[in-house]
Amino acid sequence: MKIAILPGDGIGPEIVAEAVRVLQALGEQFEMETAPVGGAGYEASGHPLPDATLQLAKDADAILFGAVGDWKYDTLERPLRPEQAILGLRKNLNLFANFRPAILYPELAGASTLKPEVVSGLDILIIRELTGDIYFGHPRGVRLAPDGPFKGEREGFDTMRYAETEIRRIAHVAFQAARKRSKRLTSVDKANVLETFQFWKDIVTEVHQEYPDVALDHMYVDNAAMQLVRAPKKFDVIVTGNMFGDILSDAAAMLTGSIGMLPSASLDANNKGLYEPSHGSAPDIAGKGIANPLATILSAAMMLRFSLNKPEQADRIDAAVKSVLARGLRTADIYEAGTTLVGTRAMGDAVVEALN
Ligand SMILES: NC(=O)c1ccc[n+]([C@@H]2O[C@H](COP(=O)([O-])OP(=O)(O)OC[C@H]3O[C@@H](n4cnc5c(N)ncnc54)[C@H](O)[C@@H]3O)[C@@H](O)[C@H]2O)c1
Ligand SMILES: CC(C)[C@H](C(=O)O)[C@@H](O)C(=O)O
Numbered sequence: 001m002k003i004a005i006l007p008g009d010g011i012g013p014e015i016v017a018e019a020v021r022v023l024q025a026l027g028e029q030f031e032m033e034t035a036p037v038g039g040a041g042y043e044a045s046g047h048p049l050p051d052a053t054l055q056l057a058k059d060a061d062a063i064l065f066g067a068v069g070d071w072k073y074d075t076l077e078r079p080l081r082p083e084q085a086i087l088g089l090r091k092n093l094n095l096f097a098n099f100r101p102a103i104l105y106p107e108l109a110g111a112s113t114l115k116p117e118v119v120s121g122l123d124i125l126i127i128r129e130l131t132g133d134i135y136f137g138h139p140r141g142v143r144l145a146p147d148g149p150f151k152g153e154r155e156g157f158d159t160m161r162y163a164e165t166e167i168r169r170i171a172h173v174a175f176q177a178a179r180k181r182s183k184r185l186t187s188v189d190k191a192n193v194l195e196t197f198q199f200w201k202d203i204v205t206e207v208h209q210e211y212p213d214v215a216l217d218h219m220y221v222d223n224a225a226m227q228l229v230r231a232p233k234k235f236d237v238i239v240t241g242n243m244f245g246d247i248l249s250d251a252a253a254m255l256t257g258s259i260g261m262l263p264s265a266s267l268d269a270n271n272k273g274l275y276e277p278s279h280g281s282a283p284d285i286a287g288k289g290i291a292n293p294l295a296t297i298l299s300a301a302m303m304l305r306f307s308l309n310k311p312e313q314a315d316r317i318d319a320a321v322k323s324v325l326a327r328g329l330r331t332a333d334i335y336e337a338g339t340t341l342v343g344t345r346a347m348g349d350a351v352v353e354a355l356n
């Protein structure tokens with residue numbers, strides 16, 4: 001089985017190194033090949049997603065991705081910016097279904113900025129559509145306004161759009177995921193204002209007819225953001241579009257104690273996937289050896305479960321993460337008085353040691 005390893009920028013190489021060590025410690029014969037991506041891809045070959053990196057990702061059974069981006073690339077023209085690498089991988093590989101599970105490990109109840117009673121026992125799943133919406137819509141750009149009160153002035157614009165097929169397929173993924181859990185699905189939209197999301201709501205409602213055993217409700221995204229911090233445990237599975245899912249999943253990350261705890265899987269229709277932490281390259285802490293590698297390690301566990309058909313190995317990693325947290329080991333982002341502060345490498349070592 002071949003795994004493409006794409007560490008990327010900032011803390012990417014530090015956290016991916018720990019996930020790779022955990023995978024290597026499982027005793028399986030994985031073939032792993034590493035390639036540059038993001039700013040590292042740009043430095044190596046002038047493009048954030050070099051052809052060879054894309055080819056490796058296509059040929060592999062699964063992809064483990066770190067993070068891309070650095071402020072120093074923010075002045076490059078958009079097609080050359082590091083973020084285009086992850087967007088390009090998602091689009092090229094048709095990874096339309098993004099799973100972001102927000103689970104609070106009991107040991108981290110005090111690490112969340114929310115009261116323990118609000119978050120304890122939290123186990124929700126955000127399913128984010130990943131290859132459509134305003135992220136990929138055309139036309140887009142900066143132009144002279146053709147009409148309206150600001151006619152002739154420069155204006156920036158993007159296009160929000162969803163095709164029926166795109167909504168239907170993510171709705172099916174979400175209903176099927178809800179069916180395996182508590183059979184409750186919340187579709188998050190902005191149907192009160194946006195045509196795209198009235199259409200989204202209508203199609204999700206139609207698809208619901210095929211899943212009468214799942215209870216569906218609809219919620220506006222502003223309310224959903226509020227409910228996520230007011231009473232997050234009322235949710236079970238959330239399905240939403242690309243941009244709302246980006247924002248809501250970062251908010252949900254803090255329910256788990258830290259964005260360094262939120263893994264993700266981005267899947268195509270055949271469960272081929274790219275696995276990455278939900279956070280970014282964290283340039284503010286890069287190179288210091290203090291980043292939390294657990295979201296990446298937990299993403300590797302999702303890879304074993306969803307793409308490599310090794311659920312028992314995924315369980316071993318999940319159990320090892322639980323046990324290091326139970327031992328009181330914490331990186332800086334989840335540190336509390338009375339626990340033991342460790343760096344990225346020591347956290348990775350502890351997970352490797354705890355595998356059994
Ligand atoms: N999928 C991706 O590759 C991805 C995702 C998000 C952002 N980005 C990029 O990352 C760069 C930085 O973006 P940002 O600062 O808005 O978001 P970020 O997620 O990189 O960082 C936000 C905050 O969370 C902290 N943080 C993130 N991950 C952490 C970890 N594992 N352990 C401890 N602390 C952690 C950072 O130190 C920072 O204070 C930008 O270039 C952005 O475009 C990339
Ligand atoms: C880096 C960026 C393109 C990306 C996104 O917006 O999807 C990130 O924020 C994420 O959540 O994976």
Ligand SMILES: [Mg+2]
Nearest residue numbers: 246247250278
């Ligand atoms: Mg994001």
